[in-house]
Amino acid sequence: MKKNILVIYFTQTGQARKALDSVLAPFTNNPDYTVHYELIEPAVPFPHPWKYTEFFDAFPENVQAIPCELKPIKADMNLNYDLVFIAYQPWFLSICRPILSFLVSPQAKQLLKGKPVITIINCRNMWLNAQEKMKRRLLDVDAKLVGNITFVDHSANLISLVTVLAHVLKGEKGRYLGIFPKYGVNEKDIANGQEFGKIIVAHTQTNNWESLQKELNAKGALDIRGNLMLMEGRGNALFPLYANYISKRGTAGSKQRRTRVRIFGIVLPTAILILSPVITILSRLAPLLAAGKFKKQIAYYSQNALKK
Ligand SMILES: Cc1cc2nc3c(=O)[nH]c(=O)nc-3n(C[C@H](O)[C@H](O)[C@H](O)COP(=O)(O)O)c2cc1C
Incomplete structure (x- = not known):
């Protein structure tokens, strides 16, 4: 069939x-x-x-x-x-x-x-x-x-x-x-x-x-790239806080929240610009300083089960 x-x-x-x-x-x-x-x-x-x-x-x-x-x-x-x-x-x-x-x-x-x-x-x-x-x-x-x-x-x-x-x-x-x-x-x-x-x-x-x-x-x-794994971790922790900060001011597309949206539109690319080189250096050190943890994280993201 x-x-x-x-x-x-x-x-x-x-x-x-x-x-x-x-x-x-x-x-x-x-x-x-x-x-x-x-x-x-x-x-x-x-x-x-x-x-x-x-x-x-x-x-x-x-x-x-x-x-x-x-x-x-x-x-x-x-x-x-x-x-x-x-x-x-x-x-x-x-x-x-x-x-x-x-x-x-x-x-x-x-x-x-x-x-x-x-x-x-x-x-x-x-x-x-x-x-x-x-x-x-x-x-x-x-x-x-x-x-x-x-x-x-x-x-x-x-x-x-x-x-x-x-x-x-x-x-x-x-x-x-x-x-x-x-x-x-x-x-x-x-x-x-x-x-x-x-x-x-x-x-x-x-x-x-x-x-x-x-x-x-x-x-x-x-x-899976080590530097991006570290960077995403930061973003993922901070994003919900900033999302709440914007949405407290108004609903999607509303004028009331536009200033906060614009600030985010400057802060996000700037943060990536500044943090990217720092995090790339950290990610090169991580396999040396915390080899076990780093390897474990990569192994985790390479499979399909969800952490308990
Ligand atoms: C609103 C928006 C947010 C995005 N956020 C991410 C992201 O978090 N990570 C990423 O790798 N790409 C991100 N991208 C890039 C998209 O994944 C990319 O544009 C995608 O390759 C487009 O595929 P499509 O043309 O099939 O829609 C974002 C794009 C948009 C439009």
């Missing part, structure tokens, strides 16, 4: 879809499988490119995981899917709001309950904490996270900080100012997605997910 694969995804520029098409090629080219794509669409679309204040104004509700209204989901609620892919982007170290909104919907409970799930993340480079939140949300709907694959921009952190801002705020598609590298996941990495897909097909055939993540990791499925 044919197996049914459900693919839930959100994308602003199509990058997530490109990564998905590559990973899923071994499924779509195989007559044993039917692949059902489900694009998650907010009722009021998020902008792209974003205006500066729009971008930073999206921060509080995204960090506070407040769902937004979605267009109706078209997936067949009565079909017993064999495997579900969820492709998403981290926004401010949290699950982007459209996918978060799907995950807390009654449809997600019905579609994902008891199902093996594979997450596919496409982002700049910081995904660890968003994925921790994803692990929690999947447990909440009784789904089983069996695999994770990341597609990132490989430029140095400060370079991609500039290029991602040019990309999301100015819609820059090429080399910003002619000197910076093009923002985003490179074509070679996208094409390599099929190699992950082949491994996943083999596990889908046996419905045994035990060693899937280890096999994916051996092919380079996860990009």
Whole structure:
């Protein structure tokens, strides 16, 4: 009997879809499988490119995981899917709001309950904490996270900080100012997605997910950088405090909170700019000063269980 694969995804520029098409090629080219794509669409679309204040104004509700209204989901609620892919982007170290909104919907409970799930993340480079939140949300709907694959921009952190801002705020598609590298996941990495897909097909055939993540990791499925792990930890602790500070002043888009949003829009890039070199030095020392702890943390983020 044919197996049914459900693919839930959100994308602003199509990058997530490109990564998905590559990973899923071994499924779509195989007559044993039917692949059902489900694009998650907010009722009021998020902008792209974003205006500066729009971008930073999206921060509080995204960090506070407040769902937004979605267009109706078209997936067949009565079909017993064999495997579900969820492709998403981290926004401010949290699950982007459209996918978060799907995950807390009654449809997600019905579609994902008891199902093996594979997450596919496409982002700049910081995904660890968003994925921790994803692990929690999947447990909440009784789904089983069996695999994770990341597609990132490989430029140095400060370079991609500039290029991602040019990309999301100015819609820059090429080399910003002619000197910076093009923002985003490179074509070679996208094409390599099929190699992950082949491994996943083999596990889908046996419905045994035990060693899937280890096999994916051996092919380079996860990009974990020590310096970013330390940096994300700081951000993840501070973001909820600042999100509350902004939202106390007013609701999304309101004039009353604009000053606080603007301050955040200056403080965040400046903090990354200043902290990035310091944290890079610390991360070089960490394996020497606290080798055990550092290794343990990397091992933890390389697997799919959630810390107790
Ligand atoms: C509001 C917003 C917040 C973002 N926050 C993060 C983040 O926390 N970590 C990260 O690595 N990238 C972050 N990004 C970059 C996106 O992950 C990146 O734009 C993504 O590659 C776009 O994929 P898409 O075109 O498929 O939507 C953010 C982008 C937006 C628009």
